[in-house]
Amino acid sequence: MSSVSNPIANETDEAELMKKLGLDSETYLLVDIGANLTNKKYARDLDGVIQRAKDSGVQKIMVTGTCVQSSQDSLRLTRLYPTTLYSTAGVHPHDAKTWTDETETFIRDLAANNSEVVAIGECGLDFNRNFSPPETQLEVFEKQVQIACDLKKPLFVHEREAHEDMVKILTKYSSRLPPTVIHCFTGTIDEAKKYIELGYYIGLTGFLWKDKSDNGVRKTLEEKVIPLDRLMVETDAPFMYPNTRANKLPEKVKKTLTDRSLSFLERYCTFQRNEPCSLPVTVEMVSAFLEAKPEDVALKTSFNALKVFGLT
């Protein structure tokens, strides 16, 4: 069986990919694996938002579904911007209390019958805010894990202060679990280690600027806990604005941010409304903590996203 080739990125694949997408070496090739573009904050100028994303290097965006309505709306958006937008279908833990048998049928059918729906989620556990009772969250999350397993579609997971229960549910399905991404990871270094050990991918956002813990995401990157072939990046727009002016952000990180990336952030993004075009800044921040080249982080994370979610 040694002739089976490794699907993970190698130099030739990456060069080939750049050529296909017609990108020059100045621009990063990026995939934003999570943007809430159905949010009403984008209702007036979505065309501009997507154009700016592309100009900044973000070639593909996965639009997050968080409930029945937004899963449906996300799919509709993919029809307006084919091969640029993709969507997910799922129910966020905050909305777990709205789950019914009809919800299950709806999510299952939407994902099964539309190739643009590339993942099940955003689903998971959020014991930080508990907008839905924890028992309901556990039950509704497990149902969505089952859908992902049945349909063999990747799982797009949200987890806040629920690491142990998350691991318990996911490992219960380990024999048939599809590729799983822990999106917008904000946990500890030990939690990251566990997720990596279990084979999951980690999605990082602009959250990095405000992490001030001594065992959090920054430390996780500095200690190189997440291998580049397990990392993905996302904006979680309109949330998670990367505040590059924060006092807590080390000078060495600020210094690596390029004028090109900062110009998109400063011209178009605010705390109230982040946009996918801020992703280059986040990639540069991640790279600074990793002590890696941003071009490498861009290529590797994009390659992972294209491969895992089958974006064409």
Ligand SMILES: [Zn+2]
């Ligand atoms: Zn989330």
